[in-house]
Amino acid sequence: MAFHLSNYWRCNWNSRKNKIIFFSCTLLIVFFVFNSNRQFSIVKGMFDYADKHCQQNTDCVVNISKITPFKWDTLYVIDSGWDLDEIKSVIGAELKERTDIFSKIIFVKDGQVVYFEEYYYYPDSGGKKILVLDFDYENQEKGLIAYYRVPREAPKIVIKMKGDPSVEDKIYYLFSSANEQQVQRNPSSFRKPS
Structure with a gap:
């Protein structure tokens, strides 16, 4: 061979x-x-969308369905301090995730939770982007906002980007409703910020 x-x-x-x-x-x-x-993060999605489509110090109407990569019927943004039974009664669905004292961002589709995220900004985390969920603590005469309910048929919310002159590298993204029908208010005695 x-x-x-x-x-x-x-x-x-x-x-x-x-x-x-x-x-x-x-x-x-x-x-x-x-x-x-x-992992998808709705908070990061809001930051990215606002950075691309919004200008600082102006109210920017955001179609939240353009940010989400999943199907949903209703978005709930719930203030901190709610217990699990209160949350379940508001969203009308079983919440299997462990919850802490933070604000909750929950998407529901056909009576099922399809997305859940808790959010709280830690000032010492070093993050340069800060989401501020506006529950209208300063507007006591109307009553505090207990939660937002945003249906997919009217999926617009408002984000206002604000720079902080005292901290030049931080940007605040103020999340609020596009209209009063999206908010559930309670008397000021019902909920206080945690």
Whole structure:
């Protein structure tokens, strides 16, 4: 049996080719698995949308359905301090997530929670973007906003970006309703900020 260099090269090339194909497929699989496991954040989505479409110090009407990558019927934004039974009675759905004392952003579809996020800004976290959920604490005569209820048929909210002159690298994103029908107010004695 004679050894021919051309046969060796051909076999080795096939082996290298197979390795390259295998390595490329492995990289693609890892890429898709990594991207599919990346968590969506509605807060980050609001920041990104406002940065792209809104100007500072002006009310910007935002269609929240353009931010969400999932189907939903109703968005609820609930102030901090609510217990689980109160939240369930408001959203009309079973909430399986563990809840803390933070504000809640909940999307419901067909009586099921399809997205849940708690939000509270920690001043010491070093974050440069701060979402402020406006529950109208200063407007006591109308009553505090207990929660927002935004239906998909009227999915617009208002975000106002404000810079803080004392802290030049922070931007506040003030979230509020587009109209009074989106808010559920309670007497000031019912809820106080936590």
